[in-house]
Every structure is written in structure tokens, then in C-alpha cells.
Amino acid sequence: MTAATTERTVPDVGCVTLPLPTQRFVGQCGQPTRTAIAEAAAFAVNEAEHARYRWLLGHQAAFCVWRLLADLLRSALAQPDEAQPQVAVAAHLVDAYSVLLLYSGSCSTEIYHSTIRPEMIAAHPAFSGKWSRDYEPLPALIRASRSVLPAQAKELAASAKANQLVHMAIADKLVPQGQSLLRAASGSGPVVTSEVERDLFDQFFLVQRRPVSKGMLIGQLGERLDRIAADLMASPLPEPPWRDTEPVMWLHRNSAGILAEATGWLREVSVGDHAGTKGRTWASSRTSL
Numbered sequence: 579m580t581a582a583t584t585e586r587t588v589p590d591v592g593c594v595t596l597p598l599p600t601q602r603f604v605g606q607c608g609q610p611t612r613t614a615i616a617e618a619a620a621f622a623v624n625e626a627e628h629a630r631y632r633w634l635l636g637h638q639a640a641f642c643v644w645r646l647l648a649d650l651l652r653s654a655l656a657q658p659d660e661a662q663p664q665v666a667v668a669a670h671l672v673d674a675y676s677v678l679l680l681y682s683g684s685c686s687t688e689i690y691h692s693t694i695r696p697e698m699i700a701a702h703p704a705f706s707g708k709w710s711r712d713y714e715p716l717p718a719l720i721r722a723s724r725s726v727l728p729a730q731a732k733e734l735a736a737s738a739k740a741n742q743l744v745h746m747a748i749a750d751k752l753v754p755q756g757q758s759l760l761r762a763a764s765g766s767g768p769v770v771t772s773e774v775e776r777d778l779f780d781q782f783f784l785v786q787r788r789p790v791s792k793g794m795l796i797g798q799l800g801e802r803l804d805r806i807a808a809d810l811m812a813s814p815l816p817e818p819p820w821r822d823t824e825p826v827m828w829l830h831r832n833s834a835g836i837l838a839e840a841t842g843w844l845r846e847v848s849v850g851d852h853a854g855t856k857g858r859t860w861a862s863s864r865t866s867l
């Protein structure tokens with residue numbers, strides 16, 4: 579088990595508790611368990627604190643989304659005949675992750691370089707998203723879904739492609755002429771992630787690891803999505819500089835709706851395992867939102 583660090587704090591954001599990717603949820607799904615994180619954010623303070631808040635809250639929400647996404651895709655691959663609704667929801671969860679990327683990376687380039695990046699460098703000079711335990715299984719699961727369920731996974735493939743474009747757009751905006759910390763520190767060869775690096779990544783983003791119920795994970799995600807929605811109502815995502823990239827613009831335009839639908843789906847899932855994926859597809863699609 580990894581203990582979250584007590585050294586780094588971001589006002590109003592507590593730890594998120596997640597099972598290790600190899601651990602199953604414990605107990606019944608049950609009602610979402612809301613965790614005690616403060617109702618209102620105190621980031622009115624200044625731009626740098628607001629950026630830290632968004633960086634941490636957006637990443638923690640993404641970790642929860644990744645875990646749910648991995649479970650959905652595993653379940654779809656285990657029962658290909660019944661996979662359609664699960665793969666459809668998975669596509670929307672990837673879109674929700676894309677919006678969380680836009681949210682996490684919504685600070686200015688200047689604030690990123692004066693506040694966010696130095697904190698990651700202080701944690702480790704090669705700090706990387708590659709060290710995320712929850713993300714690690716996803717590329718292989720998405721590839722497998724596209725290969726085993728090509729018809730059902732068309733929308734998932736489009737969402738995954740758009741997600742890559744958003745990631746590149748954020749990287750280009752925040753680090754316009756540079757490399758990732760990992761590449762700057764390690765060169766271009768293959769890099770194998772160690773347990774120490776995974777632990778360090780968890781500590782940086784205040785992730786505690788222990789088995790929890792699915793209801794608890796959903797509660798933690800729902801709470802974070804509510805707060806992100808409230809934050810975005812008060813300060814919308816900045817106008818993007820990547821106007822020529824339609825999938826990214828689509829996600830930017832529809833960010834509030836995509837997050838609201840994710841929240842609605844979570845409410846349905848908390849009623850019973852995979853309820854919400856049966857006989858219903860999310861209303862949003864690249865054409866309808």
C-alpha cells in the first residue's frame with residue numbers, strides 16, 4: 579500500500595482512495611459514498627493556486643475514470659456478444675477524460691512553467707504521466723477492443739483518437755518548444771517504469787491505495803465532477819489556441835454536457851453493476867451535442 583505524502587497540499591483537495599489496478603472492488607456497489615472534501619474551493623486567492631487546484635482535481639478525477647474504463651473494457655472483452663452498450667459507454671468515458679485533460683491543462687503557459695512544472699520537477703526531474711498505475715492497462719485494452727470488437731468500437735476509436743489530439747494540443751500549448759520531463763531526462767530510448775516511480779506519481783497526486791467498493795470510487799469521482807462543473811461555471815475553459823482541430827474544438831464546445839452526462843451515468847451505475855449500460859446509450863455523440 580502506498581501512503582499519500584503529507585508534504586504537498588493543495589487547498590480544498592484531499593486524497594483520493596483507489597484500489598491497485600490488480601485489486602477488485604470490495605463489497606456491493608451500493609450507494610455512492612461521498613468523501614469529505616470541502617464544498618467550496620478557496621482558489622479565489624490567485625491564478626497559481628487555481629491552476630494547482632485544477633491540476634490536482636482534474637488528475638484525480640481522471641484516475642477514477644481510467645479505473646472504471648478499464649473495468650468496462652475488460653468486461654466487454656470477456657463477453658463480446660453483450661459488449662455493445664459497455665463499449666459505447668467506454669467511448670463517452672474517454673471523452674470525459676479528454677475534457678478532464680482540457681480542465682487540468684487550462685492554466686496559462688506562464689503559470690504552468692512558474693508553478694506546476696517546478697512542483698513536478700521537485701518531485702522527480704523525469705516526472706511523467708507514464709507512471710500512472712491506473713492508465714497503464716488502458717492502451718492495450720483499447721487496442722484489444724478495436725481488434726476484437728471492430729464494429730462496436732468505432733466510436734471508441736474516434737474518442738481515443740480525439741483524446742490523443744487533446745493531449746498533444748495541451749502539450750503544445752503548455753510546453754510549446756520543449757520535451758516532456760521524462761524525455762528531457764532520459765533521451766529517446768525505451769523507458770521502463772519502476773514501482774518507485776509509480777509510488778511517487780501516486781504520492782504527488784495524493785492517491786492512497788487500498789481496496790474500496792465501487793460505490794466509494796463512484797462517490798469520489800462524482801464529488802470531483804460536481805466541483806469541476808461548479809468551477810467551470812465560474813471560470814469557463816479558456817478559448818483554445820487550436821481552432822483548426824475539429825475533434826478538440828468539439829470537446830471544448832461540449833465540455834459541460836460531456837461532464838454532466840458522465841455524472842448522470844455514474845448515478846445509474848451506482849444503482850447496480852453495469853446498470854446504465856443496458857438498453858441505453860449516452861445521448862451525446864459527436865453530432866448530437
Ligand code: HEM
Binds near residue numbers: 640682756
Ligand atoms: C493536462 C494534464 C495531463 C495529463 C492528464 C497527462 C497524462 C498523460 C499520460 C496518462 C501519459 C501516459 C501515456 C502513455 O503511456 O501512453 C502521458 C504521457 C506523456 N505526456 Fe502527458 N498529460 C498531461 C499533460 C502533459 C503536458 C503538459 C505535456 C507536455 C510536455 C505532456 C506530455 C507527455 C508526453 C511527451 C508523454 C509521453 C511519455 C513522456 O515522455 O513522459 N503531457 N501523459
